[in-house]
Structure formats: C-alpha cells, structure tokens
Amino acid sequence: MQAETTLNCDVLVIGGGATGAGVLFDLAQRGLRVILAEQNDVATGTSGRYHGLLHSGGRYAVRDPESARECIEENWIVRRIAPHTIEDTGGWFAAFPPDDPAYIPLWLEGCKAVGIPTEPVPLAQALREEPHLNPQAYAIYRVPDAACDSFELIHSLVEAAAALGGVTLTYHRVCAIEKHGGKVIGALLQNRRTGGYVRVHAHAIVNAAGPWAGEVAKLAGADIHMTHDRGVMVAMNVRWVNTIINRLATPDDGDILVPVGTVCVIGTTSVVVERPDDLDIPAREITQMLDAGEVMIPNFRKARALRAWAGVRPLYDPPQKRAGEAEGGVGEDGRFITRSFRALSHADVGAAGMLSIVGGKLTTYRQMAEKISDEVCAYLGVSAPCRTAQTPLPKPTWLGNGGRKLHALTHRLHQLEHAPTHNNLICECEIITRDQLETAIRASGEGVSLDDLRRDLRLGMGPCQAGFCGYRAAGVLGETAHLPPADSIAALATFIEERFRGNRPLLWGHQLRQALLDELIYRRALGVPTPQPEAHAAD
Amino acid sequence: MIEPRELPYLQETPFTADHCLKCNICTQACPVVPVTDLFPGPKTVGPQAQRFRDPDLPSPDQSVDYCSGCGICTLVCPHGVRVMEINTQAKAKLAEAKGFSLRNWILGHNAWWGVLGTPFAPLLNWAFRFKPFRWLAEKTLGISARAAFPTWAGYTFRSWWRKREKKRAQPAEDARPVVVYYHGCSTNSYEPRIGKLAVQILEHNGFRVIVPPQACCGLPLQSNGMFAEARRFARKNTSALADYARRGIPIVGTAGSCIMALKGDYEHILGLHDDDTRALAGGIYDISEFLWGLHQQGKLKTDFRPVSAFPPELRALIGDSIVPYHAPCQLKAHGMGRPALDLLDLIPELRVVEMDADCCGIAGTYGYKAEKRQIAEDVGAPLFRRIREIGARLAVCDTETCRWHIAQMSGARVVHPVELLASAYGITADERAMI
Ligand SMILES: Cc1cc2nc3c(=O)[nH]c(=O)nc-3n(C[C@H](O)[C@H](O)[C@H](O)COP(=O)(O)OP(=O)(O)OC[C@H]3O[C@@H](n4cnc5c(N)ncnc54)[C@H](O)[C@@H]3O)c2cc1C
Ligand code: SF4
Ligand code: SF4
Ligand code: SF4
Numbered sequence: 001m002q003a004e005t006t007l008n009c010d011v012l013v014i015g016g017g018a019t020g021a022g023v024l025f026d027l028a029q030r031g032l033r034v035i036l037a038e039q040n041d042v043a044t045g046t047s048g049r050y051h052g053l054l055h056s057g058g059r060y061a062v063r064d065p066e067s068a069r070e071c072i073e074e075n076w077i078v079r080r081i082a083p084h085t086i087e088d089t090g091g092w093f094a095a096f097p098p099d100d101p102a103y104i105p106l107w108l109e110g111c112k113a114v115g116i117p118t119e120p121v122p123l124a125q126a127l128r129e130e131p132h133l134n135p136q137a138y139a140i141y142r143v144p145d146a147a148c149d150s151f152e153l154i155h156s157l158v159e160a161a162a163a164l165g166g167v168t169l170t171y172h173r174v175c176a177i178e179k180h181g182g183k184v185i186g187a188l189l190q191n192r193r194t195g196g197y198v199r200v201h202a203h204a205i206v207n208a209a210g211p212w213a214g215e216v217a218k219l220a221g222a223d224i225h226m227t228h229d230r231g232v233m234v235a236m237n238v239r240w241v242n243t244i245i246n247r248l249a250t251p252d253d254g255d256i257l258v259p260v261g262t263v264c265v266i267g268t269t270s271v272v273v274e275r276p277d278d279l280d281i282p283a284r285e286i287t288q289m290l291d292a293g294e295v296m297i298p299n300f301r302k303a304r305a306l307r308a309w310a311g312v313r314p315l316y317d318p319p320q321k322r323a324g325e326a327e328g329g330v331g332e333d334g335r336f337i338t339r340s341f342r343a344l345s346h347a348d349v350g351a352a353g354m355l356s357i358v359g360g361k362l363t364t365y366r367q368m369a370e371k372i373s374d375e376v377c378a379y380l381g382v383s384a385p386c387r388t389a390q391t392p393l394p395k396p397t398w399l400g401n402g403g404r405k406l407h408a409l410t411h412r413l414h415q416l417e418h419a420p421t422h423n424n425l426i427c428e429c430e431i432i433t434r435d436q437l438e439t440a441i442r443a444s445g446e447g448v449s450l451d452d453l454r455r456d457l458r459l460g461m462g463p464c465q466a467g468f469c470g471y472r473a474a475g476v477l478g479e480t481a482h483l484p485p486a487d488s489i490a491a492l493a494t495f496i497e498e499r500f501r502g503n504r505p506l507l508w509g510h511q512l513r514q515a516l517l518d519e520l521i522y523r524r525a526l527g528v529p530t531p532q533p534e535a536h537a538a539d
Numbered sequence: 540m541i542e543p544r545e546l547p548y549l550q551e552t553p554f555t556a557d558h559c560l561k562c563n564i565c566t567q568a569c570p571v572v573p574v575t576d577l578f579p580g581p582k583t584v585g586p587q588a589q590r591f592r593d594p595d596l597p598s599p600d601q602s603v604d605y606c607s608g609c610g611i612c613t614l615v616c617p618h619g620v621r622v623m624e625i626n627t628q629a630k631a632k633l634a635e636a637k638g639f640s641l642r643n644w645i646l647g648h649n650a651w652w653g654v655l656g657t658p659f660a661p662l663l664n665w666a667f668r669f670k671p672f673r674w675l676a677e678k679t680l681g682i683s684a685r686a687a688f689p690t691w692a693g694y695t696f697r698s699w700w701r702k703r704e705k706k707r708a709q710p711a712e713d714a715r716p717v718v719v720y721y722h723g724c725s726t727n728s729y730e731p732r733i734g735k736l737a738v739q740i741l742e743h744n745g746f747r748v749i750v751p752p753q754a755c756c757g758l759p760l761q762s763n764g765m766f767a768e769a770r771r772f773a774r775k776n777t778s779a780l781a782d783y784a785r786r787g788i789p790i791v792g793t794a795g796s797c798i799m800a801l802k803g804d805y806e807h808i809l810g811l812h813d814d815d816t817r818a819l820a821g822g823i824y825d826i827s828e829f830l831w832g833l834h835q836q837g838k839l840k841t842d843f844r845p846v847s848a849f850p851p852e853l854r855a856l857i858g859d860s861i862v863p864y865h866a867p868c869q870l871k872a873h874g875m876g877r878p879a880l881d882l883l884d885l886i887p888e889l890r891v892v893e894m895d896a897d898c899c900g901i902a903g904t905y906g907y908k909a910e911k912r913q914i915a916e917d918v919g920a921p922l923f924r925r926i927r928e929i930g931a932r933l934a935v936c937d938t939e940t941c942r943w944h945i946a947q948m949s950g951a952r953v954v955h956p957v958e959l960l961a962s963a964y965g966i967t968a969d970e971r972a973m974i
Binding site: 237242304409413414417428462464467468514 | 554557558559560561562579582583587588590591592593594595596597598599600601602618
C-alpha cells in the first residue's frame with residue numbers, strides 16, 4: 001500500500017480512549033514525540049460508553065482488592081488533577097432487603113484493608129438527603145465516589161498533550177504494524193474519511209485499543225486473549241438522586257445508579273460476547289435494569305427512560321489465572337474477571353517495542369498510562385519520571401469563553417443566562433447555544449459529524465433526543481463548514497438515525513410520545529430519508 | 540422486586556418536567572413572550588431549565604423572574620407539565636438567594652397594609668394619587684408610579700359583618716343550608732361592597748352565610764418568593780376551613796385568584812400535601828362557579844330584572860353597549876369554564892361578551908414592579924384596545940388587581956360579576972336595605 005504521508009515519532013499510541021489519551025499525555029510530558037491514532041473520534045470506544053463513575057473502589061473491595069486499591073489511589077489523584085471533569089456527588093453503598101447482611105462486615109473490612117474511607121449514614125439523614133431512596137434500606141455507608149465526564153477528561157488530556165507537541169489523529173485506523181529485526185518500526189494508518197494512507201515511523205508502539213486490543217495485537221503477530229464483557233445502561237430523564245447509589249452486595253446486574261448531568265444512569269449488565277463491537281441491547285437486559293432501579297428507588301421506571309446503550313469492557317483474560325479469577329466464556333457473567341490491569345510486552349513474537357495495556361477501569365486510566373509509559377521509557381532508554389499525578393490538566397479551551405465545567409449541574413443554565421440572546425439556543429434540552437456549536441465545529445475541522453458534536457457538547461442527548469435541535473444543528477453545521485445542502489441533509493439523516501436507534505428499545509410512555517413527535521418532524525414534515533431497517537441493530 | 544410504594548413523586552411539581560415533549564405549545568400561548576426579549580419563554584425557564592437546577596445550589600437564571608405567574612402555560616400544556624408552578628418555585632429560590640427585597644416584602648404583605656391602612660384611608664388614598672409620592676416610591680423602592688392602586692374603603696368587610704351579625708336576631712332554629720364566605724383581603728379592605736353583595740346574593744338563594752376567621756390566601760407572598768410565610772398563611776386557612784369542607788359545607792369566595800391559591804397552589808406550589816389542604820381544595824368554589832352549579836341543579840333564583848330596571852348610574856354606564864368580560868388567567872386555571880359569563884347571560888337585556896384576551900398583564904403584583912410595568916401594559920394592550928374600540932364604559936372581571944389594571948388602562952369602569960347579579964336581583968350595598 002502506498003502511503004501519501006509519512007510521519008515520524010518516538011511512540012505511536014493506538015486507541016483514543018481514556019487509556020490511550022492518558023499515555024499520549026504522559027509520554028509527551030516526558031519529552032517524547034508521540035502520535036495517537038484513533039479509528040473514530042476520541043472517546044467513541046468503551047470510554048465514551050461507560051457508566052460515568054469515578055470509583056472509590058468499594059465495588060471491588062471484597063472480590064478484587066487489587067483493583068479496589070488502584071481505584072481509590074487514582075480517585076484522589078483524578079479529583080486533584082481534573083476537577084473540572086468531576087461532579088462530586090459522593091456515593092453510598094446501601095443494602096436493601098434482598099441483600100445479604102453477611103456481606104456488610106466483609107465489605108467494611110475490604111474497604112479498610114485498601115484504604116477506602118467509609119462512613120455510616122443513618123437512614124433518617126439518608127432520606128433527608130435523598131428523599132426518593134427506598135426507605136427499606138437497612139445499612140448505608142458513604143464513600144468518595146464521584147461522577148466523571150469521560151468526554152471532558154479525554155479532551156483535556158488530548159489538549160494538554162497537544163500543548164506539548166503530542167499529535168492526535170482521529171478517524172485514522174491502524175491497519176498494519178511494521179516490524180523489522182525483531183522490533184516494531186511503525187504502522188500503516190488509513191484515513192477513514194479520505195481513504196488515503198499514512199505511514200508512521202515509530203520506535204515504540206502502545207496498544208491501548210481497549211476491547212480491540214486483541215485485534216491490534218494480532219497485527220503485530222501477538223496473541224492476547226481479551227474477554228469482551230458487554231454491559232447495558234439506561235439513562236432516566238429524572239435525576240432521582242444526587243448521590244451515586246451502589247448496592248451493598250456482591251456485584252450484580254443493575255446495582256449502581258449514577259447521577260450524570262441532567263439524568264441518572266442505571267447499570268449495568270455483564271454478558272461476555274464474542275466481538276468487541278457487539279453493542280446489542282437485548283430487551284430483557286433493559287427490563288432487568290428497570291427492575292433493579294425499583295429496588296433502590298421505588299417507582300423508578302415511572303420516570304422517562306431516555307436512552308439505552310451498551311459498552312464492552314476490555315477485560316484481560318490471562319493464560320495463567322491468579323487465585324479467584326474465573327474463566328470468562330461467551331454468554332457468561334464477566335464479573336469474575338479482575339478489573340485490574342496488565343502491561344504486556346510482545347518481544348516474544350518478534351515485536352519488541354510493542355506494548356499492550358489491557359484491563360483496568362476508566363478510573364485507573366492514569367495509573368495504567370503511567371505503568372505502560374514506564375515500560376516504554378525503559379525500552380527506549382529514557383529516564384524521565386512520570387509527573388501526571390502532580391500536573392493539573394488544563395480546562396479545555398476549544399469551547400471558547402474560558403472553557404466549560406461540568407462540575408455543577410447549574411453551569412449551562414448560568415452560561416445561557418449570560419449568552420447574548422436567548423434565541424441563539426440550538427439544543428434546548430442540553431442548553432447549547434449557536435456560539436458554542438460554531439466554535440466546536442470550527443475547532444473540529446473538516447469532516448466533523450453531528451455525532452462528533454454530540455460527544456463534544458452533549459448535542460441532542462436530552463429528552464427530545466435531537467427532535468428539536470437536529471435540524472437546527474444541521475443548518476449551523478452546513479453554514480459554518482460551508483457544506484453543500486445535500487451533505488447537510490446526509491449528516492442530519494445519519495445523526496437522526498443514530499439517535500432514533502438509541503431510543504428504539506425504550507418506546508413506551510413519554511418516550512414513545514416523544515419518538516412519534518420526532519418521527520413526524522423528521523420523516524413527515526422534513527422528509528428526511530429513512531435508512532433501511534437492519535435485521536439486527538448493531539447499536 | 541419490592542412492592543412499589545404509592546408515591547405521587549412524578550406528579551409533584553418539579554418532576555412534571557419529565558412529561559415535557561418540547562412541543563412549544565406553552566411558548567406559543569405565553570402572553571409575556573411576544574412583548575419582551577427578557578423572557579425566553581415557559582418551556583425554556585420551566586421544564587428545560589428545571590433539569591439543570593440543583594436543589595443544593597442557587598439557581599443562576601434570573602430570566603425566570605420575568606414569568607408573570609399567569610398560569611396559561613400550565614393550562615395549555617397537553618402533557619401535564621406544571622410549568623407555572625415550576626417557575627414560581629424557581630422564582631422563590633432566586634428571591635431567597637438574592638436576599639431581602641423591601642419592595643417585594645411590601646407588595647407581598649398587602650394583607651397587612653389593607654387592615655393597617657383602613658383608619659388612615661383618606662390620607663393614604665390621597666397619597667397614592669399624589670404624583671411626587673409615587674415618583675419617590677418608584678425611585679426608592681421600584682414600585683411603578685404608573686400602576687393603579689386601590690383605594691381604602693375606610694372600613695373593613697369584617698367590621699361590617701360583625702355589626703350586622705350583632706344587629707340581627709338569629710332565629711334559634713335555622714333550617715337553611717350553610718355556606719362559608721371567604722372574602723380575601725382585597726374585599727376586606729378595599730372593596731367591602733363586593734362582600735356585602737355576595738353575602739346577600741347567597742342569602743337571597745336561601746343560604747345561611749357564615750364568615751369564620753380566615754387569613755389572606757398568601758398568594759402575594761408566594762408570588763414574591765416568601766414561601767415560608769405564605770405557608771403560614773396557608774396553614775391558617777387550611778386549619779380554619781378544612782373542617783367545613785369535610786362536613787360538606789361549601790366555601791365560596793369572590794376573589795378568583797385567591798380561591799385558586801386554596802384550590803391548587805397550596806399543594807402544587809407551596810408543596811403542602813396534608814389532608815387539610817386536600818379537603819379544603821376540594822370544597823372551595825368561586826362564587827360564579829357555585830351559583831352556576833346551583834342553576835344547573837335548578838336551584839338558582841332567576842328573578843332577575845332587566846337592565847332597564849337597574850339603578851340609573853349603572854344603566855347609564857351600560858348604555859346600549861355590549862359589556863366586555865375578561866376571564867382572568869387565574870380564573871381560567873380553575874378549569875371550570877366561564878361560569879360568570881353563563882350567569883350574566885341569564886340577565887335580561889344584558890349582552891356580555893367574552894373578550895378572548897390571554898391576560899390583562901398585571902398578574903397580581905407583577906405589574907406593580909417598575910422593571911415589569913411596561914410588560915404588564917403591553918401584554919394587556921390588545922384587551923384594552925378592544926374595550927376602547929367597542930366604546931364600552933363598563934366591563935366585567937372576576938379578580939381585583941385585574942379589574943384595577945383594566946380600568947386604568949382602558950378607561951372603563953370594571954366591576955365584579957356579583958355587582959351586576961346583585962343589581963339584577965335588586966340587591967344593593969346600601970346600608971339600610973341590607974339588614
Ligand atoms: C458498561 C460499562 C460500564 C463501565 N463503567 C465504568 C465506570 O463506571 N467507571 C470506570 O472507571 N470504568 C468503567 N468501565 C470500564 C471503562 O469504561 C473502561 O475500562 C475504559 O473506558 C477503557 O478505556 P480504554 O481507553 O482502554 O478503551 P476504549 O475507550 O475502548 O478505547 C479504545 C479505542 O481504541 C480504538 N481502536 C481500536 N482499534 C483501533 C485501531 N485498529 N486503530 C485505531 N484505533 C483503534 C477504538 O476506536 C477505541 O476508541 C465500564 C465499562 C463498561 C463496558
Ligand atoms: S405563567 Fe404565564 S408568564 Fe409565566 S411562563 Fe407561564 S404563560 Fe408565561
Ligand atoms: S411544557 Fe407542555 S406545552 Fe410546553 S413544551 Fe413542554 S409539553 Fe409542550
Ligand atoms: S393579571 Fe389578571 S388576567 Fe392577567 S394574569 Fe393575572 S389574573 Fe390573569
């Protein structure tokens with residue numbers, strides 16, 4: 001294959017999730033020239049589909065103490081270095097009648113052992129703080145959980161790295177890894193927008209491809225067996241709670257409720273699937289989530305379910321199991337596999353300099369990045385120490401107005417109040433003004449899709465699911481990016497279809513009414529074409 | 540799975556935001572939206588902004604304060620979003636965050652000023668028409684110098700009622716059905732004549748009227764964000780009156796917006812969900828609603844005389860014009876139709892015509908605030924223009940601030956429906972005729 005461009009760097013990072021972005025920043029900070037290649041936009045893999053929880057580690061305290069310790073260590077650090085990505089909701093572990101009281105002392109012990117602070121919350125006070133909580137809760141403990149916006153976090157990392165010369169190539173898929181003399185020497189990337197190829201010469205390659213790590217490793221001739229553990233989440237339009245609620249019981253389906261921005265998200269299931277991109281949402285799993293919600297919040301399902309989505313956990317399934325680890329066969333519960341992470345070298349298959357970082361959590365992205373970067377530096381003979389734990393990340397500037405913070409729910413309302421005119425509001429549900437949209441379009445450069453803007457701004461993620469902002473945003477996109485009308489319409493059709501898809505498993509009650517209204521707007525009034533229904537929806 | 544508790548959470552005001560489909564029907568209907576750029580509209584400040592309000596943080600959106608509270612949005616929303624109630628609660632939180640406002644405190648406590656001012660009626664009535672005084676009040680307090688203030692009657696309805704009760708020998712055994720009259724503070728201090736007429740109309744229809752102790756409805760406090768105090772007033776009323784409602788004794792009032800406070804706001808805005816509140820809400824009626832109900836059961840006396848037999852002053856005001864009727868928003872919120880219009884239609888020779896206006900603009904104390912005065916005048920402009928075009932010198936409206944505002948802005952005299960009904964029954968507020 002003939003590459004159109006050739007780029008040189010010290011390290012190529014594959015994967016623009018939290019892990020890859022963390023590695024990009026870490027290595028850039030150590031003075032290396034780094035390129036990150038991401039096949040889609042950043043944060044479109046598992047990191048953009050996760051549950052939103054900056055873990056305290058409490059969830060793993062009993063069965064997976066190693067992961068629990070990593071979580072609590074990183075929890076304190078992320079709060080310090082990226083406060084603008086965090087809403088400090090705090091978290092509770094609460095036991096409800098079906099839960100086994102025998103678990104409580106085990107859990108408390110586990111938390112103590114790894115340094116997770118716990119504080120009992122009397123029921124009366126709990127109900128004052130969270131009036132919707134099931135009053136049959138019989139034990140409640142406070143832990144330092146928080147809600148974390150992964151889009152924001154990853155954008156901050158990419159920006160911070162860019163300031164240090166780190167390059168991020170989005171929509172570039174690594175399709176071949178080149179080796180020479182027992183070492184990796186670079187990779188061939190395909191630009192998915194133009195179809196052209198880019199050759200990257202690199203002294204080392206980091207595989208941070210999350211659930212795709214197995215596929216990427218294969219490009220270098222290595223074999224790592226990943227377990228693809230799919231989880232389904234449902235976002236409810238009502239912020240039932242302002243505190244994260246975890247079930248104080250052995251981890252199970254739908255036992256965490258996370259207030260995220262304007263919604264709260266119940267999750268998740270855990271089903272081992274074959275492919276890393278199997279994002280199916282079986283109806284049964286939605287029902288399971290809503291049932292689980294009812295245990296924590298009576299009447300939970302009476303609120304409008306806004307959107308369901310799935311993500312695939314990149315769990316590492318090592319050939320030699322450590323004690324307590326289980327085999328993760330397809331169709332089984334993947335919860336028995338550790339959430340801790342591993343750094344793997346592939347020198348054994350003649351791919352020295354190729355390192356994979358697998359497993360882990362979003363919460364531990366920085367520690368994962370540190371570990372793999374240490375190994376990269378060791379390989380390259382670089383002695384610069386890791387400083388990411390001490391360096392606060394910049395707030396993203398690409399939004400203008402000094403950046404955006406999510407840490408207070410009221411923030412966007414505040415912004416709107418100070419916007420020049422009210423009728424510049426494009427996305428009403430998520431409060432996005434024309435100004436913000438235009439700035440984001442310009443910052444994203446050529447080929448930006450409405451779905452990219454959705455991730456950047458939360459465009460179309462509110463109750464109307466783009467019903468009222470989709471066509472406006474398409475107009476602004478067309479104008480700002482100087483698109484021919486047909487392209488704006490195509491962008492709109494793709495965006496709307498993607499939104500409708502997330503809605504489809506949830507069509508009852510209010511969301512059904514909303515969907516019908518949206519359908520009328522787009523299909524009947526605007527005549528946006530309907531894509532052929534797929535026999536098997538992939539998302 | 541556990542048994543779901545029967546909780547009305549999603550009917551509770553803030554949670555009704557979840558029902559919003561963004562259809563914009565409320566934005567189209569809101570009377571404030573078309574006249575000012577300062578107000579982004581009910582959908583934006585209501586269900587939309589609600590998703591971004593954190594109960595533990597101050598609300599950052601000042602613009603919600605431009606909602607007049609007229610309630611049209613709640614009325615028109617086809618999905619059950621209590622938009623106005625959401626706004627009123629948000630406004631209260633804003634007010635709380637901003638701290639004390641002398642102006643709003645004054646406007647909120649009209650119940651006190653009514654009673655306290657009564658002995659000084661001539662002086663106060665002069666002062667409130669004295670331009671330099673009003674100018675000063677606008678500059679220092681932000682109370683609009685253009686707004687129409689009522690005049691103190693110089694005596695209260697309650698004092699009249701007490702005297703009348705004393706003079707009348709009560710028959711030991713009274714077989715008449717009983718109704719409670721809820722007068723509200725405006726009737727008590729500014730327009731006792733409306734109370735006098737209402738009482739007599741009810742008596743004329745065979746009821747024994749009682750006027751138990753009662754408090755201001757608290758609406759002015761509520762709309763000025765003083766919820767704690769408004770709740771105290773509400774509790775006084777619910778504990779004083781709920782029992783009558785439970786015993787099936789109707790409670791009847793002449794102040795349309797005050798009645799609505801007792802019927803709905805206590806629960807949906809002030810968040811009182813107790814039994815007393817609910818009992819009272821189910822047992823209180825606007826007087827026209829009550830009388831029209833009687834008529835539907837064939838129990839209303841219809842010995843109405845025609846307009847030609849009305850007192851000369853009123854006859855002259857009516858002339859041969861039609862009489863414009865404005866159904867105030869707070870009355871529309873009752874969801875009971877237009878009973879006043881139906882009743883007045885029974886009076887021979889009287890041609891009362893509904894003006895089909897959204898709102899007169901004043902919205903309680905809203906139009907008394909200097910920064911909102913222009914909005915209040917612009918919102919009502921179509922109504923005032925229509926009255927002027929008709930050339931009517933008399934108009935009808937059920938709520939007090941609206942009457943004063945419409946009168947000032949249109950030049951017509953604006954009366955309560957009971958004033959026309961009373962004339963038709965031959966009832967006057969004349970002292971001698973009454974006892
Ligand atoms: C349902 C669910 C809920 C979760 N909840 C939480 C939680 O609450 N808290 C928490 O801490 N963790 C949570 N996790 C775990 C966490 O989300 C993941 O561990 C983390 O996001 C993984 O990040 P990553 O960067 O390693 O992988 P990803 O985010 O998946 O990034 C990998 C990237 O590599 C790209 N890529 C793949 N192949 C190529 C190629 N050939 N060329 C270029 N790019 C390529 C992909 O497009 C992708 O963007 C959850 C996971 C799931 C599935
Ligand atoms: S209450 Fe009236 S002014 Fe306020 S938003 Fe609703 S319609 Fe508009
Ligand atoms: S509040 Fe009601 S009327 Fe207004 S947009 Fe929402 S659903 Fe429509
Ligand atoms: S001022 Fe009168 S008409 Fe206008 S909102 Fe109030 S009650 Fe309605």
